[in-house]
Amino acid sequence: MSSFSKEGKPAKQELTDDRLQELVEEISFASFGKKFRHKAFFNRRLRTTGGRYHLNSHNIDFNPKVFELYGETELINVIKHELCHYHLHLENKGYQHKDAEFKSLLKQTGGSRYVRPLVEQKPQSYHQYQCEKCQTLILRKRRINTQRYVCGKCRGKLVELDSSKL
Numbered sequence: 001m002s003s004f005s006k007e008g009k010p011a012k013q014e015l016t017d018d019r020l021q022e023l024v025e026e027i028s029f030a031s032f033g034k035k036f037r038h039k040a041f042f043n044r045r046l047r048t049t050g051g052r053y054h055l056n057s058h059n060i061d062f063n064p065k066v067f068e069l070y071g072e073t074e075l076i077n078v079i080k081h082e083l084c085h086y087h088l089h090l091e092n093k094g095y096q097h098k099d100a101e102f103k104s105l106l107k108q109t110g111g112s113r114y115v116r117p118l119v120e121q122k123p124q125s126y127h128q129y130q131c132e133k134c135q136t137l138i139l140r141k142r143r144i145n146t147q148r149y150v151c152g153k154c155r156g157k158l159v160e161l162d163s164s165k166l
Contacts, residue, residue, distance in 0.1 A: 015067050015075075017041045024060065027079050031109045032087050040079075050078035050115030053085040060086060065118045080111030128161040 015023075021040050028036035043061035046052065051062040060082045067075045084105045088095035094102055106113065129138040129146070133156025146158045 015042075015064070015072075020062065023076075024079055024083070027076060028083050028087075031080055032083060034087055036083065036086070038086075048118055050074075050112075050118070051082040053082050053089070055089060058086065058090070063115075063118060066115060069118065070116055074112070074116060077110070077112035078115055080109045081106060081113070084109065084111055129158045130161055131156040132159055133157070 017040075020042060024040040025036045028034060038058040038060070040060045040062065042064040043052070044064060046061065046063035046065075049063060050066045051060060053060050062075070062078060062082070066078050084102055085095045088099075088101055088105060094100065096102060124141065126139045126141060127143050129140065129144065130136065131138070131151035131154060134151060134154045136151055136153055138151075138158065143160075144158070146160060149158060150156060151158060
């Protein structure tokens with residue numbers, strides 16, 4: 001029996017640690033032809049990363065936000081990525097992101113290189129300055145001392161304009 005939300009759409013299923021463990025084992029055998037013999041679990045403390053492979057314990061923890069924000073397809077891509085680290089490390093091969101063996105295995109299995117953004121990025125605010133001499137517009141993330149610094153093109157005096165969000 002499937003559950004539905006108020007709008008009549010199917011409600012998103014809650015993914016438990018047990019179901020995640022099964023999913024990782026299934027993907028490991030289907031995509032890599034090898035068994036996953038350690039633990040996979042969710043870790044709510046992860047902020048910007050989709051998952052993390054632990055070199056000492058060989059366990060893998062995953063960010064539950066990947067599933068909540070983007071669904072099972074994106075989670076499967078992250079699982080494949082972490083399983084590449086897992087299997088290559090256990091085989092004493094290049095398991096780091098920079099290694100050719102890692103890149104090759106990731107491409108073969110169809111895992112994602114990067115996880116989509118998991119935190120909202122705030123719009124960056126800039127400080128605007130204009131040169132009095134050549135009228136060049138200068139944008140800076142940090143404020144600068146206009147008494148100390150001058151225009152890089154003509155050495156003219158800088159004047160701060162109203163800051164805006166770009």
